[in-house]
Every structure is written in structure tokens, then in C-alpha cells.
Amino acid sequence: MKPAAFAAAGAALLLFFILSAGEQPVVLSYSDFWLLAESGQVESVTLSDGEYWHSILTDGTAIRTPNPRAVDGKERLLALDIAVKERESALPGWALGLIAVGAFILFSQAKGKGALGLKKYAAVQADERAPDITFQDVAASGETLQSLRDLAAFLKEPKRFADYGARAPKGVLLYGPPGTAKTLLAKALAGEAKAPFFAMSGADFVQVYVGVGASRVRELFRKARKSGGGVIFIDEIDAIGKKRDSGNDEREQTLNALLTEMSGFSESDGIIVLAATNRLDTLDPALLREGRFDRRIEVGLPDCGQRLQILKVHARKKPLHENISLESWAGQTALFSGAQLEALLNEAAIRAARRGSGPILESDLESAFCGVTVGEESPRLMTDAEKRVTAWHEAGHALITHCMLPDARLTRVTIIPSSRGAAGYSMSVQPDRLLLSRKDLLAMICAALGGRAAEEMLLGRENVTTGAANDLKKAREIAAAMAKDYAMGETGDPDKDENAILADAMERASVCLKEHRETLEKLAKALLIKETLRENDLKEILTP
Numbered sequence: 399m400k401p402a403a404f405a406a407a408g409a410a411l412l413l414f415f416i417l418s419a420g421e422q423p424v425v426l427s428y429s430d431f432w433l434l435a436e437s438g439q440v441e442s443v444t445l446s447d448g449e450y451w452h453s454i455l456t457d458g459t460a461i462r463t464p465n466p467r468a469v470d471g472k473e474r475l476l477a478l479d480i481a482v483k484e485r486e487s488a489l490p491g492w493a494l495g496l497i498a499v500g501a502f503i504l505f506s507q508a509k510g511k512g513a514l515g516l517k518k519y520a521a522v523q524a525d526e527r528a529p530d531i532t533f534q535d536v537a538a539s540g541e542t543l544q545s546l547r548d549l550a551a552f553l554k555e556p557k558r559f560a561d562y563g564a565r566a567p568k569g570v571l572l573y574g575p576p577g578t579a580k581t582l583l584a585k586a587l588a589g590e591a592k593a594p595f596f597a598m599s600g601a602d603f604v605q606v607y608v609g610v611g612a613s614r615v616r617e618l619f620r621k622a623r624k625s626g627g628g629v630i631f632i633d634e635i636d637a638i639g640k641k642r643d644s645g646n647d648e649r650e651q652t653l654n655a656l657l658t659e660m661s662g663f664s665e666s667d668g669i670i671v672l673a674a675t676n677r678l679d680t681l682d683p684a685l686l687r688e689g690r691f692d693r694r695i696e697v698g699l700p701d702c703g704q705r706l707q708i709l710k711v712h713a714r715k716k717p718l719h720e721n722i723s724l725e726s727w728a729g730q731t732a733l734f735s736g737a738q739l740e741a742l743l744n745e746a747a748i749r750a751a752r753r754g755s756g757p758i759l760e761s762d763l764e765s766a767f768c769g770v771t772v773g774e775e776s777p778r779l780m781t782d783a784e785k786r787v788t789a790w791h792e793a794g795h796a797l798i799t800h801c802m803l804p805d806a807r808l809t810r811v812t813i814i815p816s817s818r819g820a821a822g823y824s825m826s827v828q829p830d831r832l833l834l835s836r837k838d839l840l841a842m843i844c845a846a847l848g849g850r851a852a853e854e855m856l857l858g859r860e861n862v863t864t865g866a867a868n869d870l871k872k873a874r875e876i877a878a879a880m881a882k883d884y885a886m887g888e889t890g891d892p893d894k895d896e897n898a899i900l901a902d903a904m905e906r907a908s909v910c911l912k913e914h915r916e917t918l919e920k921l922a923k924a925l926l927i928k929e930t931l932r933e934n935d936l937k938e939i940l941t942p
Contacts, residue, residue, distance in 0.1 A: 442481035537707035553591035569691035577737030580674040594628030600637030611652030627668020635673040773818035793921035794852025795824040802841040843903040
């Protein structure tokens with residue numbers, strides 16, 4: 399360390415000890431302090447990030463209490479009608495400045511970057527403008543939109559709700575699978591209310607050095623208060639809000655700062671905090687208690703009607719051919735998220751632009767659909783034997799889907815390899831359902847095992863291939879859920895029940911293929927000739 403740096407650091411430490419010396423107030427333990435507080439003998443408390451809380455009793459006596467750094471400390475004090483003040487440090491400004499200079503020199507020496515070494519700790523840069531999108535630009539369930547409209551009304555007309563004694567929720571948690579437009583919904587809320595929008599990701603708060611994240615949380619809320627309120631949105635709150643395990647001091651301090659800030663603002667501040675997560679079960683209970691994120695809005699995968707609205711939103715500026723039916727595509731995209739639907743139309747537009755003439759065609763959408771779901775076609779060389787095995791494998795999937803899942807639509811079966819490693823694939827569209835029966839789940843396992851069952855019929859058990867790896871994984875996942883989550887086993891032993899379900903499904907699939915062997919052979923032969931069978935081709939072969 400250079401002499402100048404050493405001297406600055408030494409002066410800072412010396413000032414600290416000098417200013418800390420002298421007569422000090424009485425020190426009370428934390429438990430003794432709360433005895434006085436709850437008996438009404440505490441007049442005011444000054445909170446800081448330092449070692450002690452500084453308090454004044456009703457008789458004027460000054461006391462100190464070791465800082466417990468408790469999450470709910472400020473709330474308890476306010477509940478007892480004790481005046482609460484906050485300060486960053488007990489040192490005067492000129493001392494803080496000198497200490498900061500010493501710290502700056504030390505940091506610069508350590509990093510070897512001078513002033514640029516502090517660039518990563520720059521002030522929070524959050525967009526304070528109201529977004530230019532509203533609820534008309536998003537498609538979500540009626541329950542989700544109604545909940546968000548209530549929040550927008552709170553921001554626009556707080557008096558109307560106050561007259562009825564209703565309070566705006568401080569924190570609202572949007573949870574659901576990835577790609578369901580949680581960020582877009584938060585922007586639409588701010589845009590609908592014409593309120594400033596402050597958005598950051600949870601990862602933006604987490605830094606290597608302890609204290610940076612907490613400082614950024616405080617700054618974010620200061621910006622919102624300075625703007626007269628608005629919507630604070632924290633995406634991926636999991637980054638700072640996971641259940642605490644004492645393994646990350648920075649994350650825990652950041653979470654404590656967020657909880658304190660949420661407890662510290664009132665309805666009159668006009669602030670609503672939204673956060674998004676894909677995993678509600680991983681969040682710390684302190685985040686989910688009343689007064690924090692006490693309203694939760696599920697943002698699930700869209701149903702058929704919502705998918706149609708999402709497709710219409712993303713198709714507004716795309717030149718679709720007049721023969722394209724978005725209603726039909728909404729029906730074919732069960733379990734697609736909003737992000738996947740946007741990607742589907744975008745990929746179709748890219749294909750049309752690559753072609754260089756005319757509007758987006760149905761063929762562009764079909765090609766894009768395959769690219770989004772199973773990967774691009776990759777015409778790798780296959781031997782005749784591999785083609786024959788693949789044809790039987792995919793014909794087995796298609797035939798059992800047709801026989802055991804009659805409500806599903808078979809839309810495409812191919813033996814052309816894909817860029818994701820599949821030798822071929824069978825594509826079917828399942829209807830939107832809220833509940834599935836044991837029979838439905840067992841039929842889905844049978845369909846997944848149909849390829850392996852067809853291979854065994856063609857080659858014998860000793861010569862089956864690795865082509866069923868993904869099918870077996872899918873079948874095991876469904877069987878495990880049936881045994882462990884849905885209590886659909888026979889013995890109550892999850893492992894035994896899972897194996898029994900898989901064995902039963904494999905037996906059913908084999909029996910089905912033997913009963914319809916002639917149709918299975920027709921499908922396999924047609925695949926070897928055409929390589930790809932579309933919905934009409936499949937209906938012609940499968941319909942008696």
C-alpha cells in the first residue's frame with residue numbers, strides 16, 4: 399500500500415475512535431428495551447446502520463440498545479406510537495467525507511483502476527416515465543386483468559377507495575411459468591394509470607460487496623417518492639427473496655432493506671410495488687406476510703381464447719395472408735406461453751422475409767411451428783435400416799395417440815431428423831383441460847411408449863434402439879407424478895407404483911399395436927415414401 403493510502407486510512411480510523419470517545423448514554427439490552435417500550439416509557443428512537451439504536455425515554459434519559467437488525471423492528475416501534483427517526487451514521491458530514499476519501503483511495507489501490515473502479519456502483523438508473531402501453535396491448539385472463547385494473551384505479555383515484563376504508567396493497571406478486579408476460583402486465587398497469595414506472599431486476603441489486611444491494615433498494619424507493627409515487631417493479635425477485643439460510647450476507651441485507659422500505663411507506667405515498675417470480679414456493683415467508691406482498695396474482699398459461707387474442711396483438715404489424723386462420727393456430731398451440739406465441743409469428747415473418755416476396759403464408763407458420771417446438775429440419779444422412787426403424791417408431795406414437803387419445807389432433811408425423819437431435823417426431827394438439835383423469839394420464843404414457851413398443855414389435859426386445867430416450871423420460875415424469883403427487887398408485891409405495899404404472903402402460907401399448915398391426919404397417923410405409931404426413935394424410939390412413 400502506498401504511504402498516501404495508508405495515511406488516509408489511518409486518519410479515517412483515528413477520527414472514528416476520537417468521535418466515538420467520551421461520555422456515552424446508558425446501554426440497555428434488547429429485551430430490557432422492549433419492556434420499557436411496551437410499558438410506554440420510550441419517547442423516540444433513532445435507527446441507524448450502526449452498532450446501536452439511540453433512544454430517549456419519556457423522562458428525558460438517553461439510552462443505547464445494541465442494534466438487533468430485526469426485520470420487523472421499525473414496525474413494532476410504530477405500532478407502539480413511538481416516534482421513529484432514521485439516520486445513516488452517527489458521524490458528522492465532514493468526518494464521513496474524510497472517511498470516504500480514505501475508502502476511495504484504498505479501493506482504487508486495490509483495483510488499480512482509480513475512479514473508474516467505482517463505476518459498477520453507479521446510481522440506480524430506472525425509467526421514470528409512464529409506459530406507452532395499456533391493458534389493450536396485452537391479453538390475459540379476466541381475473542388477472544381485473545386485479546390489475548383495481549390497482550390502476552387505486553393509483554388514479556385513491557380517494558374513491560379511501561372513502562370506503564379500502565387500502566391499496568403495498569406489494570403485489572405476479573407468479574407463473576416463464577414467458578407469460580408478467581413484465582408486460584406490470585408495464586401495462588403503469589401505462590393504464592399514467593404513473594411513473596421504476597423497473598429493475600432482482601439480479602441488479604446483488605453485488606459482490608455487502609451493502610451495495612441495500613443501498614440500491616433505498617435509492618429506488620427514494621426515486622419513487624420524489625416522483626410523487628408510481629409503480630416499482632422488481633423482476634426475478636428470487637435473486638434477493640429466496641428463503642434465508644444465512645449463506646449470503648449481501649442478499650440477506652438487500653432483502654431486509656426491501657422489507658423495511660415496504661413497511662416504511664404509506665398509502666398516501668402513491669406507491670405500489672410489483673414483483674415477478676416463476677417459483678412462489680422458494681420465496682422467504684417474510685416477503686409473503688401481510689403488509690408486504692400480500693396480494694398474489696397468478697399469471698398462468700393462456701387458454702385458447704387468450705392465445706387467439708395474443709396472436710392478434712402480435713399479428714397487427716405483420717402481413718399475414720388472408721387464408722391464415724389465427725383461430726386455427728390458437729387451437730394448435732395448447733400450452734404455449736405468450737412469449738412462445740410471439741416467437742412463432744416472428745419466426746414465420748423471418749421465413750417470409752427470407753423468401754423475399756409476398757405475405758406470410760401458412761407454410762411459413764407451419765415451418766416456424768416446427769422450429770419453435772422440435773427444432774429445424776436437419777436432413778442428415780440415415781441408412782435405410784434407420785429410416786425403417788424411425789418410420790415404425792413414429793407410426794407407433796401416431797397410432798396409439800389416435801386410439802387412446804381421441805380428443806387429440808394429430809397434425810404432423812415425420813421421419814426427417816431435427817436440429818435438436820430427434821430422428822423424427824409425431825406432433826399432436828391436446829385440448830385445453832383443467833383436470834385430467836387417471837385414464838387420461840395412463841393414455842398419455844401409452845402414447846409416449848408407443849414408439850418403443852413398435853420397435854419391439856419390429857426388431858424384438860434385444861434390438862431396440864436409443865431413439866426412445868426422450869419418450870421414456872416423459873413417461874417416467876407422468877408416472878412419478880401419478881404415484882407421488884396424485885395418489886393414483888395401488889400400493890402406496892411411490893417407487894413400486896411408478897414402475898407398475900409404466901409396466902401396465904407398456905403392456906397396453908403393445909396390445910393396441912398388435913390389434914391394429916395392419917394400420918401400423920400402412921403408416922410406416924407411407925412415412926418411408928413421403929417422409930412427412932400432415933393432418934389430412936393421417937386422417938385418410940387412420941379413418942376406417
